[in-house]
Amino acid sequence: MAGRIRIGVSGWRYGPWRGNFYPPGLPQHRELWHAARHFNSIELNGSFYSLQRPSSYAQWAAATPPGFVFAVKGGRxxxxxxxxxxAQAALGNFFASGLFALGDKLGPILWQFPPQLPFDAARFEAFFAALPADTDAAAQVALRRDHRLQGRELLQPLHRQRLRHAVEVRHDSFVDPAFIALLRRHGIAWVVADTPQPWPLYEDVTADFVYIRLHGSTELYKSRYTPQQIGRWAAxxxxxxxxGQPDDARLVSGQAPPRRAARDVYCYFDNTDKLHAPDNARELMAALGMALEPAEGAGWQAGDDPRRARGPRNRPGRPG
Structure with a gap:
């Protein structure tokens, strides 16, 4: 028995990918459709910059195949x-803005904190306690939305499920066993975030799943991972x-996580500016023995009716 692996990219609308990862002539409205047939998950980052609409989430769900999962980035x-x-009303707005329209394609929710925000035990305890553990609880949170969501909210989940939360920290004060213990108490994943500096890179397991963001090993958002580095991440x-955990894991806490038979793993490449994210994601998939080619009949061909499976409009992808 082993956990499910999901490998993908952060965002999907990037100009340099056109004519490279995306075939020449592929309409922009089908870029998600194409990406979702090569990866089994994508990190949705437009939700970080602004509240999206239920119709957008519904289009993204419709553009992706069965079994696909979105990680959704919490609002900045x-x-x-x-x-x-x-943040009660803001959390209500976020959960009312359309996440439920993803149905069973709603995966982990990523909360990324700014570099200027240090660890404050009371502040984070209160925030973690406010995060809904399942879609029923999220529906109750959504009821706290304010007037800005009037007429554009979705308050009823289409699919009942447990919710997973992950946090990415960017301040050295979080390199504290007390923070690891707090995450484990709430079942929230510490994001393993690989960057050249200055953000902390540690690999403590704090939940029943692992969430990885690969931003570039030597140049933030840009550098390509070498075969040796891909091999280390695959292992x-x-x-x-x-x-378990890697023998060479970089750890904050000396307290080992509870042993489990399996953990799901989500891994997203964010080294996007120079084409590398799709290539590196596929290299990691190959190293893990995952299928690289989409299912028969799933590929796009020149001459396809552009009105078929009309995909989403997502704001241009940004690193983050």
Whole structure:
């Protein structure tokens, strides 16, 4: 028994991918459709910059095949502007904005904190306690939305499920065993975020799943991962998906996580500016023995009716 592996990219609308990862002539409205037939998950980052609409989430769900999963990035209004304080209405707006339209394609929710936000135990305890553990609880949170969502909200989940939350920290004060213990108490994943510096890179397991963001090993958002580096990440993922951790894991806490038979692993490449994210994601898939080619009949061909499976409009992808 082993956990499910999901490999993908952060965002999908990037100019340099056109004519490279995306075939020449592929309409922009089918870029998600194409990407979702090569990867089994994508990190949706437009939700970080602004509240989306239920119709957009529904289009994204319709453009992707069965079994596909989106990781959804929590709003920066909550994390960067409010800095988690007095966020009840903002959380309500986020969960009412259309996430439920993804149905069973709703995967982990990523909360990324700004580099200026240090660890404050009371502040994070309160925020973690406010995060809904399942879609029923999220529906109750959504009821707290304010007037800005009037007429454009979705308050009823289309699919009942447990919700997973992951946090990406960018301040050294989080390199604290007390924070690891807090995450484990709430079942929230510490994001393994690979960057050249200055953000902390540690690999403590704090939940029943592992969430990885690969931003570039030597140049933030740009550098390509070498075959040796891809091999190291593949070995780490194999350890995590079998319930353990890598022998060379970089750890904050000396307290080992509870042993599990399996953990799901989500891994997203964010080294996007120079074409590398799709290539590196496929290289990691190959190293893990995952299928690289889409299912028969799933590929796009020149001459396809552009009105078929009309995909989403997502704002241009941004690193983050």
């Amino acid at each position: 209004f909550i994390t960067h502007m409010l800095k988690l304080r007095n 780490a993922i194999e350890a995590w998906r079998h319930g």
